[in-house]
Amino acid sequence: MNAPRHRVVVVGGGNAGISLAAKLLRGGCPDVALVEPNHVHHYRPLLSYVAGGAATLDDLRRPQIEVVPRGVHWYPDRVTSVDPVASVVHLAGGEQVGYGDLVLCPGSQVDWDAVPGLRDAVATPHASTSYLPEHAPQTWQMLAGLTSGRAVFAIADRHVPCSPVGLKPLFLAADHWRATGVLDAITIDLVVEGSRLAGMARADQQLREAAAGYGVHVRTRVALERVDAAGRSVQLRTPDGAEHLPYDALYVAPPHRAPEWVAGSGLASDGSDGFVDVDPRTLRHRTHRHVWALGDVATVDTSPSGGALRKQVPVVAHNIPAARVGAPLRHYDGYTIAPVTTSRRELLLAEHDRDGHEEPTVPFPDLGRPRRSLYLFDRYLEPQVYWHRLLRGKVS
Ligand SMILES: Cc1cc2nc3c(=O)[nH]c(=O)nc-3n(C[C@H](O)[C@H](O)[C@H](O)COP(=O)(O)OP(=O)(O)OC[C@H]3O[C@@H](n4cnc5c(N)ncnc54)[C@H](O)[C@@H]3O)c2cc1C
Structure with missing residues (x-):
């Protein structure tokens, strides 16, 4: 032939x-x-x-x-x-x-098998991900509909594309919860499998400060190990062993393969x-x-x-x-980059090389700090640059 x-x-x-x-x-x-x-x-x-x-x-x-x-x-x-x-x-x-x-x-591709129970969980209204177009709108329905209880955000570090952007739904939701007066009624747990929230040390620090401002409980080196969709609880692997957490809303940036x-x-x-x-x-x-x-x-x-x-x-x-x-x-x-929102108004850029050394596109202004202009750029201008x-x- x-x-x-x-x-x-x-x-x-x-x-x-x-x-x-x-x-x-x-x-x-x-x-x-x-x-x-x-x-x-x-x-x-x-x-x-x-x-x-x-x-x-x-x-x-x-x-x-x-x-x-x-x-x-x-x-x-x-x-x-x-x-x-x-x-x-x-x-x-x-x-x-x-x-x-x-x-x-x-x-x-999303590796559903890496976390037993995850595929079943995202088929319910109580768990979701932004990593697939068919689930992203449902993520906001879930987060916007939460007015009390526990929200767990789990960010994997196994080949997740641009993994720090998994924090965007958290910050966008937390700011919404604050604006609608329910933030104090929601316990927010962030578990990150890697050792940092972003690959660049300064961005990691900024993001931890922003998370603290919303009362988020941040833990690193903690992985989502298993989800019980029917019982609405997660099993986490922590440096001190396995731990269980109940959830009312579960967001995941899942492992990829x-x-x-x-x-x-x-x-x-x-x-x-x-x-x-x-x-x-x-x-x-x-x-x-x-x-x-x-x-x-x-x-x-x-x-x-x-x-x-x-x-x-x-x-x-x-x-x-x-x-x-x-x-x-x-x-x-x-060189790689992660643009992360810290509210519904501001965003910072973590730009670094493969060793974590900062590699800013422009030396001034400091793009590693949350800025209104960066939010507008990432949300509205960058898509036009892309197309x-x-x-x-x-x-x-
Ligand atoms: C939710 C989310 C948010 C993100 N946010 C950011 C961000 O803010 N900033 C940033 O820089 N990056 C971000 N990223 C990462 C960025 O989108 C990816 O790094 C980028 O899309 C990778 O491009 P790619 O072409 O390698 O893969 P993809 O864009 O995934 O494209 C792969 C293509 O290959 C096709 N394909 C698959 N299998 C086959 C096959 N067997 N034969 C032929 N074709 C095939 C697919 O249909 C697809 O069109 C984000 C990613 C996600 C999922």
């Missing part, structure tokens, strides 16, 4: 895949194909605002056809495996597509948890030299985020043609 073949095949038309395909075309690559099964594209960062009652799903959805760059060959299908030796991808519909270079960006076909295709390694085993600096696969990965599926040794892609996309777009002619490759320094610049490959 004669499989179609393309110079570059991009798997996944989310933030990473569309931005990269557009950037490759801008750089003169004549033949780029994209495999993406969904006909609707989501701007995921606004899901946190949907979950906090400050946006709707209509604000973050666009038909995929509108964001696929003109000139890209779109396969509206799903990759089921890759044969990196034959340089071919297999699609769910049975088709095979050959490549010169392959770029993997299918993102990551890589798509299974990545490891099934031999593209993960023992140490990569099933994620694509690339060199975190060049984003090139360590074994298969014509395979690349970026975005949430790649092992980049830093917190995955959309903001990180502003740095990753130009690196991969440069490195693919450079590697073909043996030219030096560019390096990604692990009109990032997805069009206008990043350098």
Whole structure:
């Protein structure tokens, strides 16, 4: 059978895949194909605002056809495996597509099995997540409807995309509860699996202060281990052992995992948890030299985020043609970002490299402190930058 073949095949038309395909075309690559099964594209960062009652799903959805760059060959299908030796991808519909270079960006998926009982819990009105479009509106219904009792917010640190933004629904809800006069009647527990609320020490401190202002009980190194949906209680794993907490509302930023076909295709390694085993600096696969990965599926040794892609996309777009002619490759320094609301008016940015060192986009003003202007930027301006610049490959 004669499989179609393309110079570059991009798997996944989310933030990473569309931005990269557009950037490759801008750089003169004549033949780029994209495999993406969904006909609707989501701007995921606004899901946190949907979950906090400050946006709707209509604000973050666009038909995929509108964001696929003109000139890209779109396969509206799903990759089921890759044969990196034959340089071919297999699609769910049975088709095979050959490549010169392959770029993997299918993102990551919620790992429901990591927390027994969680899937059952989010099927009830008392537990929810902002991490999936079908649950984000329900999160706000749950939080806005709470007028007394206990709200538990649990943030995992296992491959959660931009995990500090899991705090956005908490702060948006706490501010709402204060404005409606019920804050004192609600006990708020925040349990964070990692050691910090954000990857940058100063942002961690600011967020702890903001949480204290709402009377939130903050604990780090505490993981959600199990949920009893019928009994409305959670089992936590703390440094001192297991602990149980009842809840009236449970919000989760759940653990994520890589798509299974990545490891099934031999593209993960023992140490990569099933994620694509690339060199975190060049984003090139360590074994298969014509395979690349970026975005949430790649092992980049830093917190995955959309903001990180502003740095990753130009690196991969440069490195693919450079590697073909043996030219030096560019390096990604692990820059990442987390914009976190501290109220319904203010937001701070945690921008840092893979070692947690601050890496602000601008030196002044201090973006690591909550600001009104940053809230307006993140909620209203950044989505426009996404649709009109990032997805069009206008990043350098
Ligand atoms: C609730 C939430 C809030 C966030 N907030 C922020 C924020 O405020 N700031 C920030 O910087 N980042 C934020 N992020 C993180 C950011 O959205 C992600 O880091 C970014 O979307 C990653 O892009 P990606 O292309 O790797 O993955 P995705 O955007 O997840 O796209 C993956 C694409 O691959 C497709 N796909 C999956 N499997 C296959 C397959 N087998 N074959 C072909 N295609 C496939 C999917 O349909 C999807 O379109 C947030 C994420 C979430 C979920």
